[in-house]
Amino acid sequence: MKRNLQIKELFLKNFDKPITELKFKNLYELIVCVMLSAQCTDKRVNLITPNLFKAYPDIKSLANANLSSLKSYIQSCSFFNNKAQNLIKMAKAVCENFNGEIPLNEKDLKSLAGVGQKTAHVVLIEWCGANFMAVDTHVFRVSHRLNLSKAKTPEATEEDLTRIFKDNLNYLHQAMVLFGRYTCKAKKPLCKECFLSHLCTSKDKEI
Known part of the structure; x- marks a missing residue:
């Protein structure tokens, strides 16, 4: 038409x-940013993440995070209780099922807690330029x-x-x-x- x-x-x-207005330096930071951005503004996420990534600089540290400590870093984000739980579950699954490497295909990404189709697609769009x-x-x-x-x-x-x-x-x-x-x-x-x-x-x- x-x-x-x-x-x-x-x-x-x-x-x-x-490109996205979310600020990230690597694939780990990208997936965390995209998960936090659900029903929350990119501007708010960008205020939260500098201290968050200082405390949890990689997927392993996030997998071992204390839930209440993690919540304290993201409490100004919408649905922070659920997001904190999903972030830890996601990180544990990456460490246990994918040798600590965040997968770059839709099926495996969607197997992670808190990662639906939209989140998976945004990660693949921003990191791989996927169509x-x-x-x-x-x-x-x-x-x-x-x-x-x-x-x-x-x-x-x-x-x-x-x-x-x-x-x-x-x-x-x-x-x-x-x-x-x-x-x-x-x-x-x-x-x-x-x-x-x-x-x-x-x-x-x-x-």
Whole structure:
């Protein structure tokens, strides 16, 4: 469909090979950041992680972490109780099942506690440049406002976007995240500044 192709081209043109705003130095830090970022802002995660990674600099130290100590480092993060438990379980599983090496395929990543499809895809997108789509709240909102999907779940929305866009999915995912975060916001979207305004028929449109 011509309109969908235009949307894709405009995303790629306006966001030049975008990357996540999460700050990490290695694969271990990336997976921890992505797990913490679920239903929490990247900005908040970036405030938490410097001290967290000083205390737990690698997967082994995280696997051996004391639960209440770990919670104290991430308590300003949403759902920190669950996340702390999952982080330790994830780290233990990596040490026990994968010789301390975080796996880089979807099936094995999803076998880890706290790692669903979205988290697995974001890790593979950011670390490997994998041709995957991942749907968070921003991507979900943007894809529905632009009538790219009418699906009720993130997983089904991901299927729609993957079918429509086919390639460059890693860049399109991050472009849609940033677009949803700063332009096509949940409240008061910046429609007058939007490069997709002429292609948008959303009821939320503000002109």
